[in-house]
Amino acid sequence: MILGPKLIEYHENYMRLALAAAQRAYDLGETPVGAVAVYRDMVLATSHNRREILPDPTAHAEILALQKAAQDLNNWRLTDVTLYVTLEPCIMCAGAILQARLGRLVFGAYDPKAGAVGSVTDIIRTPLFPNNTEVLGGILADRSSELLSNFFADKRRDGREVEGARLEGE
Amino acid sequence: MILGPKLIEYHENYMRLALAAAQRAYDLGETPVGAVAVYRDMVLATSHNRREILPDPTAHAEILALQKAAQDLNNWRLTDVTLYVTLEPCIMCAGAILQARLGRLVFGAYDPKAGAVGSVTDIIRTPLFPNNTEVLGGILADRSSELLSNFFADKRRDGREVEGARLEGE
Numbered sequence: 001m002i003l004g005p006k007l008i009e010y011h012e013n014y015m016r017l018a019l020a021a022a023q024r025a026y027d028l029g030e031t032p033v034g035a036v037a038v039y040r041d042m043v044l045a046t047s048h049n050r051r052e053i054l055p056d057p058t059a060h061a062e063i064l065a066l067q068k069a070a071q072d073l074n075n076w077r078l079t080d081v082t083l084y085v086t087l088e089p090c091i092m093c094a095g096a097i098l099q100a101r102l103g104r105l106v107f108g109a110y111d112p113k114a115g116a117v118g119s120v121t122d123i124i125r126t127p128l129f130p131n132n133t134e135v136l137g138g139i140l141a142d143r144s145s146e147l148l149s150n151f152f153a154d155k156r157r158d159g160r161e162v163e164g165a166r167l168e169g170e
Numbered sequence: 171m172i173l174g175p176k177l178i179e180y181h182e183n184y185m186r187l188a189l190a191a192a193q194r195a196y197d198l199g200e201t202p203v204g205a206v207a208v209y210r211d212m213v214l215a216t217s218h219n220r221r222e223i224l225p226d227p228t229a230h231a232e233i234l235a236l237q238k239a240a241q242d243l244n245n246w247r248l249t250d251v252t253l254y255v256t257l258e259p260c261i262m263c264a265g266a267i268l269q270a271r272l273g274r275l276v277f278g279a280y281d282p283k284a285g286a287v288g289s290v291t292d293i294i295r296t297p298l299f300p301n302n303t304e305v306l307g308g309i310l311a312d313r314s315s316e317l318l319s320n321f322f323a324d325k326r327r328d329g330r331e332v333e334g335a336r337l338e339g340e
Contacts, residue, residue, distance in 0.1 A: 056237050057246040057270035058228070067226050076227040091293055092265025095286070099262050100227035116265070120298050123261055128290050 008139070011084070011106050014038055015140045018084045018108070021048040021061065022147055028053060032147045035061035035085040037069035037078075044069040044081070061085055062093035066100050077101045079132075086144040088115035088137060094123035097133055104134040108144035178309070181254070181276050184208055185310045188254045188278070191218040191231065192317055198223060202317045205231035205255040207239035207248075214239040214251070231255060232263035236270050247271045249302075256314040258285035258307060264293035267303055274304040278314035 003011075014036050021034025025048035037045040045068035050059040062085050069083075070076045082104040089097065089107065094116040097105055105124065107117065116123045117135060124133050173181075184206050191204025195218035207215040215238035220229040232255050239253075240246045252274040259267065259277065264286040267275055275294065277287065286293045287305060294303050 051246050054240070055244060055246040056240050057248065058233055058237055058266050059246075060269075063228055067228055070224070070226050074225060076221050076225040076229075078227065090265060090269070091299065092262055092269050095260060095262025095265050096228050099230075099260070114299075129261065129284075 003136075011136065011139050014043075014082070014084045015086070015106065015108060017043065017046055018061075018086050019140060019143055019147070021046050022086045022144065025049045025061070026147060026151055032151050033061045033085065033087045035065040035083060037065040038082045038084065039069065039073065039078075039080055044072045058092065060090065060093050062089055063096055066096055066102070070100070079103050082106060084139075086140075087111050087148070088117050088119055090114045091116040091121070091123065097124065098129055098131050101131070102133045104136070106136045106139055108137075108139055109141040109148070110137060173306075181306065181309050184213075184252070184254045185256070185276065185278060187213065187216055188231075188256050189310060189313055189317070191216050192256045192314065195219045195231070196317060196321055202321050203231045203255065203257045205235040205253060207235040208252045208254065209239065209243065209248075209250055214242045228262065230260065230263050232259055233266055236266055236272070240270070249273050252276060254309075256310075257281050257318070258287050258289055260284045261286040261291070261293060267294065268299055268301050271301070272303045274306070276306045276309055278307075278309055279311040279318070280307060 018034040018036045022032040026032035030049045030052055034048045036043055045065040047061045047064035049061050065083060069078055069081050078100040080103050083102055084106045086108040088111040110119050112119050118137060124135055188204040188206045192202040196202035200219045200222055204218045206213055215235040217231045217234035219231050235253060239248055239251050248270040250273050253272055254276045256278040258281040280289050282289050284290060288307060294305055
């Protein structure tokens with residue numbers, strides 16, 4: 001799909017909100033992924049990954065945003081909703097997008113390890129599960145990737161520091 | 171996998187709890203699917219589909235049971251948990267099972283239209299997403315199928331009655 005500059009700018013503006021949510025996850029020590037659910041130019045939900053804090057294996061940014069949007073619209077069918085997420089959804093979240101009959105998915109970085117919308121597999125654009133969800137990937141992908149790389153570099157460094165402290169303590 | 175009669179009986183006992191939860195969903199007008207999460211012979215969660223009531227596109231029985239189990243164990247990793255569910259999980263729920271690092275999945279009826287653990291696709295036993303979840307399908311499958319068939323027959327009959335009332339009213 002080729003988008004004009006106006007439309008790219010339109011999507012980038014919402015993606016910036018999702019990136020800000022991802023930054024909040026980062027600050028809390030959660031894998032930095034953020035999401036925003038938009039219904040007719042109205043932001044219904046802004047969420048970030050909360051797996052560790054809750055703890056809840058299903059608390060990915062996308063799931064939390066879909067739940068909030070359905071509550072606000074009092075309808076589990078989200079056919080007029082666009083979901084922005086900073087990272088390509090995993091299998092669970094791609095499945096939730098199908099369950100919600102989501103109108104449109106816009107995501108940032110591709111996830112070569114677990115992405116289920118084009119990278120490892122494609123749950124949305126397979127004839128196995130017919131659906132009408134429009135998909136647009138790669139919006140502000142570099143900023144999303146940078147956040148994730150920094151987060152995992154921090155974790156590795158923290159791991160080495162913990163290991164170093166243990167060795168010194170022995 | 172060939173199971174001895176003792177082990178089949180063991181799994182059937184928990185599946186009966188899941189079927190009772192599915193019956194509660196039925197009574198509430200929700201698609202009758204029930205789930206039970208068990209940790210070392212202890213039932214942590216009993217849940218049923220609540221998509222319409224909440225409303226929440228992600229409120230399948232499996233998701234609700236995984237969430238409750240993670241809360242009780244204060245850990246999103248459910249490696250020592252067995253999830254019983256009356257129907258083969260969909261893509262979303264199969265993905266949630268991967269996210270939770272679930273120890274074991276035991277399900278009832280196969281779902282030829284949307285099942286993602288052997289019917290339409292297989293998310294758990296694919297080399298694309300390495301995991302250690304043990305899978306056992308077909309436990310008390312007939313009782314689960316019967317509940318679902320009755321539910322959809324009721325819905326179709328209700329639909330015809332509504333249609334009939336409308337024609338009479340015109």
